[in-house]
Amino acid sequence: MRSEFLPFTRPDVTDGDIAEVIGVLKSGWLTNGPKNAAFEEKMCEYTGCKNAVALSSATAGIHILLTALGIGPGDEVITPSLTWVSTANMIVLAGAKPVFAEIDRDTMLVTPESVEACITERTKLIVPVHYTGVPVDLDGIRAVADKHRIPVVEDAAHALGTFYKGRHIGTGNTALYSFHAIKNITCGEGGMLTTNDDSLLAKIKMLKFHGLGVDAFDRQNKGRSPQAEVFEPGYKCNLTDICAALGFSQLLRINQINARRTALARRYRELFADIEGVEPLHDPAGYDFTHSWHLFVIRVTSDKISRDAFMTRLKELNIGTGMHFRAIHLQKYYREKMGFKPGDLPATEWNSDRICSLPLFPAMTTADVEAVVTAIKHVLAHA
Ligand SMILES: Cc1ncc(COP(=O)(O)O)c(C=O)c1O
Structure with missing residues (x-):
């Protein structure tokens, strides 16, 4: 028997990561600001996706995404049952119904066939999970989604650094990453939405910060514009720069x-x-x-x-x-x-x-x- 307990996981935090966080603590700007912007840019560079928005968690991301897509009562969202409960919970809290697609017994991934079997005229979104870091058959699932004109948002919580047919996952759709403490890179808690869809990006940016038309930090104003006003009531899902600095530093080592x-x-x-x-x-x-x-x-x-x-x-x-x-x-x-x-x-x-x-x-x-x-x-x- 081992003399010391071997935990199931332990975050990989280096002295360099700690120095980045201390740098933010000394900078006088703690909430989302320049480190968020740097983290978002690095995520775009690494994944090849056009846009990225840092968030307080992937759960917050699915929450505001459902709002941005106008999903609510009477709608259905397809996702696996063997995933973290937050996805189904957010669907239920939006007033919609989760429809659970069956997984393949051996890979534990949803398949184009199992997803298609769940589609009804009420289906508004498909959220496949790249379980453990293995990609689902994205081309097959996209073909099914396109046939029925349903958007796909990839749950990439496990999948930073996962490539499908030579490209990073998430580049053809919208994807949500998690930086929870057990993930391959972490902010303690944090998430990121990546998308090529500019109008979705604008809505997510607005909903993540009270529905104001601006971010907490505006690079031109060197702070937040005090005249900012509400376009639509939103939430508070922004990431602090303390967390973003840790995520950014870790992303350099992914x-x-x-x-x-x-x-x-x-x-x-x-x-x-x-x-x-x-x-x-x-x-x-x-x-x-x-x-x-x-x-x-x-x-x-x-x-x-x-x-x-x-x-x-x-x-x-x-x-x-x-x-x-x-x-x-x-x-x-x-x-x-x-x-x-x-x-x-x-x-x-x-x-x-x-x-x-x-x-x-x-x-x-x-x-x-x-x-x-x-x-x-x-x-x-x-x-
Ligand atoms: C597959 C999957 N989706 C979503 C989430 C939610 O991520 P977060 O904890 O950042 O909200 C997790 C977290 O464990 C997850 O494993």
Whole structure:
């Protein structure tokens, strides 16, 4: 057993990151200002998308995006059930209905076919998730969306550094990134919306800051124009420069961070090749991609131990794990108020009962990966 606890994740914060944040604290401008602008520009440069807006979280992003698209009562939004609850919650809070697309059992990604099966005349938006950092079949999903004239917003919370057919994901649509503390790069909390759509950009910028026609910081005015007025009541979802400085500094290292995550994930894959009782995710076939390795997810398939007991046993052996995610459609509110029930989404439910995310963060060593797999073998052998 390890002498020290190995957490499931740990943010990669360098002295350079800390110096950037201190620089903002000393600058006299703490809320969104020049560091937001620099972070947004760097995101455009890195992803190849035309516009980017920094936000307080990806959840705030989906919230104001639904408002910007005028989605409300009577409308439906398609997304998977195995995602973070915020997407479905925001859809419900907007007065609309989440419609959960089934995932492929092996890749845990929604497919063009599963998305198309959910489309009705009330569908107003499709939000596929690049789960764990693997892209969905974007061309296939876009073809379905275009046929029915429905916009696509990619949930790229896991996918900074994910490329699909040679281009960064998100470049053909609107995408939402998360910089929550466990993400590949972090601001503590934060998010970014990228889009090529200039009119959507203008609405998001307005809605993120009270519905004023300006930002908190106006470069020409060297502050905020005091005459700014409300165009439409909006929200307060701007990112502070304290957070943006951390995100900006980390974004400069994204390739290095993802390369380290990839090396660790490859070692996991090699070690799992001949172990029965757990099954890593499979890669999707039919398109080229690079994986940003936000998560390393296995499914506990052994009939001798449940996933929950497996996680408890690993914790007793000083190894932390996570669960991404518990199917939304079977959670209390969605069962009781929205009528979803077991059996609605068999592949989603099969995975929801078995998934477990293993430790994966840049400061881990190959020996740490080997220790996790040794502990898993021990747990399975003594189940
Ligand atoms: C797939 C997915 N979508 C959306 C979110 C929401 O991101 P945030 O925490 O920045 O609001 C998360 C966060 O964990 C996520 O994993």
